[in-house]
Amino acid sequence: MKIVVPVKRVVDANVKVRLRSDGSGVDTDNVKMAMNPFDEIAMEEAARLKEAGLASEIVAVSIGPDTCQEVLRAALAMGADRALLIQAEAELEPLTIAKLLRAIVAREQPQLVICGKQSTDGDANQTGQMLAGLLGWPQATFASKLEIAAGSATVTREIDGGLEVVAVTLPAVVTTDLRLNSPRYTTLPNIMKAKKKPLDKVTVGELGVEIRPRLATLRLAEPPVRSAGVMVADVAELLAKLKNEAKVI
Amino acid sequence: MTALIIAEHDNVSLKSATANAIAAARRLGTEIHVLVAGCACSAAAEQAARQHGVDKVLMADARHYQGGVAENLAALIVSHARAYSHLLAAATTFGKNVLPRVAALLDVGQVSDIMDVLAPDTFVRPMFAGNVLATVRSDDPIKVITVRATAFEAVGQGGAAPIETIAPGPDLGLSRLLARELTHSARPELTEAKIVVSGGRGLQSGENFKLLETLADRLGAAIGASRAAVDSGFVPNDYQVGQTGKIVAPQLYIAVGISGAIQHLAGMKGSKVVVAINKDPEAPIFQVADYGLAADLFQAVPELISALGQ
Numbered sequence: 001m002k003i004v005v006p007v008k009r010v011v012d013a014n015v016k017v018r019l020r021s022d023g024s025g026v027d028t029d030n031v032k033m034a035m036n037p038f039d040e041i042a043m044e045e046a047a048r049l050k051e052a053g054l055a056s057e058i059v060a061v062s063i064g065p066d067t068c069q070e071v072l073r074a075a076l077a078m079g080a081d082r083a084l085l086i087q088a089e090a091e092l093e094p095l096t097i098a099k100l101l102r103a104i105v106a107r108e109q110p111q112l113v114i115c116g117k118q119s120t121d122g123d124a125n126q127t128g129q130m131l132a133g134l135l136g137w138p139q140a141t142f143a144s145k146l147e148i149a150a151g152s153a154t155v156t157r158e159i160d161g162g163l164e165v166v167a168v169t170l171p172a173v174v175t176t177d178l179r180l181n182s183p184r185y186t187t188l189p190n191i192m193k194a195k196k197k198p199l200d201k202v203t204v205g206e207l208g209v210e211i212r213p214r215l216a217t218l219r220l221a222e223p224p225v226r227s228a229g230v231m232v233a234d235v236a237e238l239l240a241k242l243k244n245e246a247k248v249i
Numbered sequence: 250m251t252a253l254i255i256a257e258h259d260n261v262s263l264k265s266a267t268a269n270a271i272a273a274a275r276r277l278g279t280e281i282h283v284l285v286a287g288c289a290c291s292a293a294a295e296q297a298a299r300q301h302g303v304d305k306v307l308m309a310d311a312r313h314y315q316g317g318v319a320e321n322l323a324a325l326i327v328s329h330a331r332a333y334s335h336l337l338a339a340a341t342t343f344g345k346n347v348l349p350r351v352a353a354l355l356d357v358g359q360v361s362d363i364m365d366v367l368a369p370d371t372f373v374r375p376m377f378a379g380n381v382l383a384t385v386r387s388d389d390p391i392k393v394i395t396v397r398a399t400a401f402e403a404v405g406q407g408g409a410a411p412i413e414t415i416a417p418g419p420d421l422g423l424s425r426l427l428a429r430e431l432t433h434s435a436r437p438e439l440t441e442a443k444i445v446v447s448g449g450r451g452l453q454s455g456e457n458f459k460l461l462e463t464l465a466d467r468l469g470a471a472i473g474a475s476r477a478a479v480d481s482g483f484v485p486n487d488y489q490v491g492q493t494g495k496i497v498a499p500q501l502y503i504a505v506g507i508s509g510a511i512q513h514l515a516g517m518k519g520s521k522v523v524v525a526i527n528k529d530p531e532a533p534i535f536q537v538a539d540y541g542l543a544a545d546l547f548q549a550v551p552e553l554i555s556a557l558g559q
Binding site: 011013014015016017019026038093094095098117118120121122123124125126127128129130131132133134137138139140141142144154157158159160161162163164165166167168169172177178179182214215216217218219220221222223226228229230231232234235236238239241242246248249 | 316318319320323341342343345346347348349350351352353354356357358359360361362371375376377378379380381382383384385386387388389422423424425426427428429430431432438440444468476479480485486487489492493495500501510511512518521522523524530535536537538539540541542543544549552553556557
């Protein structure tokens, strides 16, 4: 079974982003970048399936400028066998990303695509579901447990109010939630090995996908800042404030 | 122009977030239809028909809509979508699962998690854990939208819209719901509670969350948690408040042993009053708290409990 894992390069989730002074976008100069945390979980799950003998090959795919090779090398160090960079300069919308991934699926013929449930920059939570829709494949989103058996996958999903278990036929798209696994730390030998693994490049044009934005961004703004209040000395003062000042209890 | 709201329900009753999605749709100035697809779901359809502002309810009743699985539901929505200018659902795990699939099948984009409606084609949505608010215009013929429930006050009841039964679509057989384990709690639901008590890594163990349960019960509050507490295995993911969990906006949010990581703040900074209890006076949570108490939670919380018990 071949697995495709899309990985995105994003601003490190621990960095509080700022807008450029002209409001034209997020200031990414000198900002730490990293693999989207949910994609790391996806990559880890694929690596574990391969180690368990359930997967034969893992192909990591990233879409963006040449700097995305960083996250592809990180994916190779985590256990991907090959990497593919779809070269694109513009910031692409999830629908376009899903169409590019569909073209990769047509080439690679995987049985499973494991995506992060959302990227921590765009926060859209769309790509995996869109890809599944375009392919006519089942989707098991927000997975916290994944079991593969002949021709199907049993997936435990995180839903509001608890968990549900679904069985999907393969091929399928699975998107990862937090508790699926804890991604490994890559070791130096694996980072060295990753440098020798194949990393191919392909252009959007070669994949025959038209880039047509559907959303126009009219304005970006930072939300109003919540100002710090007061420190209280003890529980009695806290309760007095909540009762008499805030009147919330 | 007509908007179609995809109802979230358990066949018997409508989930409250659907009433928030209807409220967002009313801001569009369009006619409003609600789709209730389920199995023996007439009670849920009747409840949808009573929501203020709803002009018509479409009900599709078939076994293969029982669990609300995305594949069958998306196919049904797509077969009716051409009659609509907007398709909306609440940005719950249900809406987030189904609507992007619908958008892709219609070859249109999706606007996720809208917080405001500026025009029928222009919306405000959060990015980067809510640290950037983007005003976006959708140029697609059908706008597919998920709605942040806490940003729109739920519509009330009192309407009496007609219910039209529509023919179910096919069972695609791609996915089967095997089991659903829902947490049963006497406490209010996290996203609807007036008071939320949340715990973080400072609680040190799942066992210690019992302290928060006692506090929550005294206040009639729901219990939440930071991602750190979920990652540490103290509580289920369903408790998680933040960028990758639930968005809450209660009257009172009490953060206990939570440092205040960016991704947590994204889920609670819309709360009216924020209280933080943390022994580290430098913790970032104090920067967004209306009332901060720098104290050991294992002393402060029992004190709070006993004071509230009087």
